[in-house]
Amino acid sequence: MALTSNRKDSVAVVGVGMTSFGKLPDHDATSLGIWALRNAAEDAGLSLADIDGLCFHRLADYQKFVQITALSPRLLTVNPGAGRMLGGTMQIAIQAILSGMLDIVAVVYGNNGSSAGARYGGKGDQYGTSADQLWFPYGMSSPGAIHAMAFQRHAALYGTTTNQLAEIAMTFRRHAGLNPHAVMRKPVSREDYEAAPFICEPLRRLDYCLINDGGVAIILTSGERAKDLKQKPVYVRGFAQLSRLAQGELPEDFGYATMQSVSQRVHEMAEAEREDIDALMIYDNFTPTVLFTLEGFGYCPRGEGGSFVEGGTLALGGELPTNTSGGHLSESYMQGWALNVEAVRQVRGELGDRQVRDAQLVQYLQGGPLSTSIIYGSDQP
Amino acid sequence: MNAYAKPLPAINEQSRPYWDAAKAGRLELPRCDHCGAFHTYFEPWCSHCGGEGVHWERLSGRGRIWANCRFHKVYFSGFETDVPYNVAMVELEEGPRMVTNIVGLKHDVLDEMPIGMEVEAVFDPVTPEVTLVRFRPSKRTP
């Protein structure tokens, strides 16, 4: 049977671990990954030696990793450091468990982007097909510029405003203020937003995610095995992914059709509707992405993302608490992974001041032309 | 004479016709031999129909601004004194979209180059080998 349902033997997250976030110049990406995995193993009550599969994302030095951890994985993969590869990395881990090939798999992410001076734009940037010939000579580069253009189109079509973007930046920053782990915790006002310099107009610095160092690890196992472990299992109730680039980086529907397909499949697998979801974790590389993602996943009508986020909809205590950690805009840019940890911890109910009360189902959403969604839940399907 | 400091295209055999045409003041793009889709990449395979093989065709050079932004951050050497500068995606009347700059604006602000505005190609020789295709507000616009 195709893995369109996980009813047979669901997969559970049994351990999560993170490094501290910020500038960590004594660590490379691999070292950050080891640090995170050690924390995740401790969280799970497992020893490193219990882990029989390693799926790396961004951190590339698998040799150093496996040597220092003295692991003997029966699955070892490395995905390159684009946030969009989170989906594929998780798919490998989930399928390895569902197929019965492996017992305990860790997905491990390490990012020393701040200390290594990572730039998202300029020579060598991965955005844009034939960019070295058809973009760079015009000064065109960077994911930020693509999102600035996408926002401009959204504004022209639907009347969306930068005031509505400010709402997102302010809301997530307020959440980060409740998260001792977050890099940026000082509240921002509308005036602060408007005083922030343009990076690629109309987007300002506060529309952009952070660049920082850090690592994240998530340990997964079968629902069966999870019952005997230390933490209350958090089940991967639904998973779906779709990668489409035939229209390039800036599809004319903002990725809507792609996200609709992912949305339909993830809810179907989870046997849960949108109304059942208690909190969202949205891949917020830029503020406009949040609007496109809410629309693409059907949380608001198409074109109405801007007005939807007004009035505290995404705030803790609001209708749809989103990015309770502060997200990429304010907590940490861990290319989706820290948001997945936040989702797991919301379901566990261990987040104190920023806990969404009685969170049973939390959905991770990654929008755009390459889209992933995961629904985490407290019960097996 | 100052050396041109901005990025120049790494012209290869597949893309040379594009740059040769631009140098001669023509906008040409590869067009699929099978379905007629224009490509804005230079590999011979069609993302539209899956066919292989392209020929080169001249386009009118007329189109509309499809998306716009204005860079305040310098990502490439040579742009230090240009910031803030605009970048647009222009949808040509034949369909394909190209990244470009809009020239011939009074104040060079986004309000002067709204989405939907009619534009036409101008050919800007930046080095003896390379001519960039930029766009200016259409003369047909009243």
Ligand SMILES: [Zn+2]
């Ligand atoms: Zn074709």
